[in-house]
Amino acid sequence: MSHDITASLELIARGTPLIDVRAPIEFAQGSLPGAVNLPLMVDEERHQVGIAYKRHGQAAAIALGHELVSGEVKAARIAAWRDHLAHYPNALLCCYRGGLRSQISQAWLQEAGLDVARIEGGWKAMRRALCQRIDRGAEQPMLVVAGLTGAAKTVLINRLFNGLDLEACANHKGSAFGRQVDAPTTQIDFEHALGQRLLGLNDRLVMEDESRQIGNANVPLTFWNAMSQAPRIRIEMPLDWRLEQLRYDYIEALQAAFVERFGFDEGFRRMQEQLANSLKRLGKRLGNARLQRIQRLQRLAFQAHADGNTQAHEAWLGPLLTEYYDPLYRYHLERRDNAPPELHVGDWESCLDAARAWSGAQED
Numbered sequence: 001m002s003h004d005i006t007a008s009l010e011l012i013a014r015g016t017p018l019i020d021v022r023a024p025i026e027f028a029q030g031s032l033p034g035a036v037n038l039p040l041m042v043d044e045e046r047h048q049v050g051i052a053y054k055r056h057g058q059a060a061a062i063a064l065g066h067e068l069v070s071g072e073v074k075a076a077r078i079a080a081w082r083d084h085l086a087h088y089p090n091a092l093l094c095c096y097r098g099g100l101r102s103q104i105s106q107a108w109l110q111e112a113g114l115d116v117a118r119i120e121g122g123w124k125a126m127r128r129a130l131c132q133r134i135d136r137g138a139e140q141p142m143l144v145v146a147g148l149t150g151a152a153k154t155v156l157i158n159r160l161f162n163g164l165d166l167e168a169c170a171n172h173k174g175s176a177f178g179r180q181v182d183a184p185t186t187q188i189d190f191e192h193a194l195g196q197r198l199l200g201l202n203d204r205l206v207m208e209d210e211s212r213q214i215g216n217a218n219v220p221l222t223f224w225n226a227m228s229q230a231p232r233i234r235i236e237m238p239l240d241w242r243l244e245q246l247r248y249d250y251i252e253a254l255q256a257a258f259v260e261r262f263g264f265d266e267g268f269r270r271m272q273e274q275l276a277n278s279l280k281r282l283g284k285r286l287g288n289a290r291l292q293r294i295q296r297l298q299r300l301a302f303q304a305h306a307d308g309n310t311q312a313h314e315a316w317l318g319p320l321l322t323e324y325y326d327p328l329y330r331y332h333l334e335r336r337d338n339a340p341p342e343l344h345v346g347d348w349e350s351c352l353d354a355a356r357a358w359s360g361a362q363e364d
Contacts, residue, residue, distance in 0.1 A: 005092055005117045007125035009133060013199045017088040019081060019116075020123065021095050021105045030188025032094070032126050033196045038080045040101045041069055062100070078108055085114060098122030127188070130195030131220070137198045137205065138226040143358050144340070145351065146209035147235030149175065149325040150242030150249075153208045156235070156352050162359050164207040169193035172215025174208075175325075177250050177278045181257045184215030191220060204359050233344040233358075235351045242321065243314045250275070251305070251313050272302050279320075286324060294319055 005011070011018075018035040020027055023046040027037040041049065045068045053061035069077060085091055093109075093116055095101035102118040109116050119126065145153045154173070157163035167173050170193075172184040185193065209232065212224050219227070254274070259267035279298060283291045297316035304312035333339075344354035 003117050004120040007119050007121045009129050017091040019091050019093050021101050030186050040105050078112055093118035094122045096122050097124050130192050133195045133198050134220050135222055138222040141204045142230035143206045144209050144230045144232045146232045148329055150246040151235040151237050152245045157208055160206050162201055162204055164205050166210055170214040170217045174214050176282055181261050187217045190217035206355050231341045231343050233351050233354050235348050246317050247313055251310055
């Protein structure tokens with residue numbers, strides 16, 4: 001007998017697979033961790049049913065929905081659910097509020113001989129629980145890792161058992177050059193990823209000093225306010241060390257990701273295009289003369305890179321750091337009112353040790 005499952009963060013903590021039967025347009029705006037979109041109605045069908053509901057009421061909308069999703073269309077939708085359930089037999093159904101769409105999907109599956117539970121309250125109840133977890137996270141002790149661009153702050157965060165990688169949640173490295181192969185996450189998906197990560201972190205949190213906006217997403221205000229007031233440690237590393245880190249992050253790792261997705265030639269072309277566009281977007285801040293100078297250095301670096309010399313990129317990354325990012329960082333540091341305390345300032349290894357000591361654990 002089909003039944004309902006109470007919405008709970010434990011479902012996400014266990015990695016429970018979910019079948020989200022909402023329309024693709026809804027799923028694209030934000031989904032739950034572990035969910036796959038196998039819709040009851042596609043976007044155009046949902047649109048037509050919505051119009052019928054507004055003009056003629058619920059009964060007419062339901063009747064139109066059954067008319068649109070019938071025969072071979074209905075059989076194909078059920079087959080897609082059955083195929084997924086064959087691989088993930090413990091999957092649960094969900095729709096927006098745990099209402100009519102998941103009830104219909106559940107009933108059709110039951111007619112096909114499959115007893116599948118659905119989440120009571122649906123996507124909305126699960127999202128509420130994740131957002132509440134973020135609010136509780138804002139009350140946990142926090143330590144923020146600061147430092148100039150290229151100081152490998154994210155690497156340090158990920159060496160800690162209690163590190164919270166906000167950039168990973170946003171699928172964006174935070175700077176103008178932070179876009180990855182896949183598009184940055186939506187605001188909703190960022191919040192869901194943040195809430196999911198917090199499920200395993202119930203005490204002290206360590207995270208990177210970030211702008212409130214990371215890619216397409218904003219850190220929730222309560223959490224951001226807590227970060228802004230948290231004590232800091234600051235990494236100080238020489239320019240050549242930071243350039244090496246940037247060359248790996250901005251160039252080599254990015255190229256590897258593009259090549260894996262698109263093949264060598266197309267991947268290398270797309271990597272160059274993305275870096276060139278990222279630099280161009282800084283034009284107003286750099287000024288025209290400086291932009292053109294750094295663009296020229298970047299083009300020369302691409303030519304050298306094509307011959308296997310990735311180190312040539314330091315010729316344009318260097319002035320980008322010394323003439324733009326470093327002065328900007330120090331300017332904001334000097335202007336910060338009521339600056340939170342700095343518990344430690346030192347090289348990367350000493351900051352890692354300081355973060356571990358603050359966290360109460362010395363192991364990776």
